[in-house]
Amino acid sequence: MICDGFVVCRDNLDEQNCTVTNSTVYTCTQYNSEDNIVVPILNHTRCSVFDLENIRDRVFPYCREYLDQTNCSDTQRIGGYCMINGYVSSVSKYVVCHNYDHHLEANVELCDDNLQNDCISTFTNCILHKHKMCDGNDDCYDNSDEVDDMCNTKSKIARFACVRKFNPNHGYISLPLSWVMDGTFDCMEGEDENSTLWRVCPGEFKKVLLPGDKCQDVYRCPAGDRLNVQFANLCDGVESCGNGAENDVCRIARDFPVIEKVSSFDGSLRDVCRVVKNGNSTSCEVKDFNKPWGGSYVLGVITRKQLILPTTKTKCSHLFGENYLFLSCMDLCLEGEITCPLDSYSNILPYDACPGQYPNRTYTMVNNSFLTFFEFDNGSYHQEIYRCNNSRCVEFKQVCDLTNDCGDMSDEMECKNHMICEDSLRSTKHQFISLSQKCDGIYDCFDLSDECNESCGKEILETWAVKIICWSLGILAMLLNLLSIFRGLATLKECETKTMMTSKSLMILIAFGDLHIGIYLAVLSVYDAIIFGEDFCKNQADWLTGPECMILGIVSTLGSQISLFTMTILSIIRMRGLTQLSLHEPVNKISTLVTFIQGLIIYMSSLFIAAAPLVPALEDYFVQGMYYDHTYSVFIGFPNKDKHIKVLRAYYGQNITDKAVNISDKMSWKEIGDKVDGMFSQDFGTLARSPVHFYGNDGVCLFKYFVRTDDARRSRQPLETVDFNGDPIVWAILALNFCCFIVITFCYIVITYKTKASSERSGQQDNLDRQRNERAIQSMITVIIATDFLCWVPFIIICALHNLEYVDASSWYAPFAMTVLPLNSVINPLVYDRKIFLSALGSLSKLKSYLERSVRRSLAVIVEYFNSDSAPEQEIQMNDLGITRKGASDGNGIDGGAENANESVESSGNEINNNTVNEAL
8 A cells, every 4th residue: 555656644654755766775566556566665664564364374565576574674573584685684574484475376485595484383283483493482372382393302502502593582592403404594693504513424314413323324205305214203103204105114014903993984873883893793782972071062962972882891902092992981891901091180171272273163161160172073063082191182093092193102101902012111102012912923022022021932942841851862962972973983993894894984973963963952952041041032033143043053954964864874885785795895995985985975965955045145045034123113023025025015116206116026135135225224334134044933943844835924914925935945855854764764674684584594593592683683673763763754744744734833843853853863872882772771770770779768768667666677578568679689680680681682792793694784
């Protein structure tokens, strides 16, 4: 109206000094002029607007270009300062955050960097310039400008505080770190962009460090707009990237279970009973939902929600969101299990609650006690609002849903349907998981506390029986096989024939292989009982991916294969020795070299089988999963290939800048690793991850003979890709071991037959000593075949049934492999070394005799005690107890029998050594 050609004021002041002359310095186009009249900018028109409706989008300035809103002559009208056309100028407070003129249908840009429009809408929809945020003053009536997340990272260092350009009247204020070195000058003197004042991490995403902080990579938002998420805020349930690019990836990577937070609708009813029934025959009925504080009428309209609810109380710990809230507040949860989240006084909803939220309010009195409000939406009134402790409000469906929707965790802390991961209890952001995720075999907590707690958990050796057997077999295997090796080496030089030297060398090699098994069992027992103990569960990641488990796996497999291969070769040599005429050929250098090469081939073949699964070039065949450093904040536990492929498809499917990315089911681990690296900035080195090696599939670090489609790691999601790469290898090793057993069995059957036939041809079948020798040979052969059969054949059969998915034998693997397979390592030195066997037999006989004498003495003392008044002390009739002492006192009983047995066997052995057939054996 000023200088528009129409007189409004009686004294004509609105049209004075409106002529533009050559001396006029500042001019502009009059705002409402249809003829584009150029008018001078006067002092009393600067930074003065008509805003009669007090609506931000209905501001009417003097100049169409808004030039009158700069260089304010009245300091009370200054909103801030910025560079305009290269010069520092003040800007009117009336145009701050006024970025669009609806009347002119044009953008309003005064500052060279458009800083006056750098505004923020808080979580309660309070709009203000960002320089008003985190300044210690409540510019929003609900204080939302001071509790925003960015205020938590505000620099506390006074010397780095500055005068903000669009908050100049509040003096020096420290800055949120997100404003520092971001390319925008927020401080009047430019301190926020002065690189000499700040420690800034280099790289793709700049980050300013406080003292004690260190540079760290970030999660790249896949939308291509340079957004990123700090690891501390990643997968916290709050979408930071937009379009689900963060939460979708986290849901798949962390294997979040699918939970129903919202009731289904049945007409105007909320059907909660459907979730509770879940296929059961629970009966239902319709009830009104009454909030604890009442309030059901607005302007005479009933606002109570009607719900379809079960008629009996039910278990609520598996429910979430409004389903959990409705049932708990209607007292339909099992008694004593949970309480209603709305019961606390803080959840009374007064009229001024939830400031800045729910603009369409209708107010009403509740029981004549306080004023509340209802939201009018889609033609109806509703009040499904939960009031957080920090004054923020969320909907009922966001309560008890395992997500910190309030920001202060008040919407989750009173709920009884979750578990809090132990490690997160020490932080300001708890990690909530459902109770159904606890002890379900799937890792959901970074510290693995959901599977390692007082209710569940595991040690390397699960039961005391397995622990005792493992210790016993390990010690026995080491002692007996060391003794066998020392005896064999001591007598090896006494061998006069090639056959004897070859047999003795192979028996030493068998003991050497079985010694590996003993060492493996003993070391594993030490780790189980002493090093880890009950702490193994939480530390299992280091064990399953570490070198100790890898070395133990190699040692156990190497020893097992050496023993099995050597027994096979020894069986063949013994069988051939029955028909070889060169049985008595003397030892020479060639025969010694041949024997050494045989042993070397056996050792190298066994080592190849044991070490091949660990060769990096073969990782796609044998690596079963990956373990990531906790800083990733995405992957938990040991995700397999299928999990990785799902995550990569979710991430790169969001990437609008790289449509050429192809996520194939046949990706190698290297390709997967490269794609995972692409999800994060790599400015400070590759983030740590470790493959779960072949022997790390279980805590006992054994060869993985059990293979199924879901063996690598369990998942709640259906498998889309199945990795059968390792199956042929395992089947081949099983087949090879089975063939070895068949060969051993066949050879000793032939040896038995040939020995018996030789005896018949020589006419010595009636010779008692000969019969005794044959029985000894047959007993040895029976023990060899029986132990091999009992140890390996059932194991191979179970492996085959498991791999073909006829049975699930996963829980059998460790106990079976730890207690049955190692028996050969203890029995072999007894079978193949007669003197060790005789020594062991003599020791057992002496032990038995000692125990028998001890029992008799104990019984005698007991009988003497009870019969002291009626029987002479000098004599106790043991026959009354049904016990005979014959042979016990004179040493001719058990002990004497054992010695005679030893002598008999030794004498029999002399005849065997003098016989051609027996020498071959």
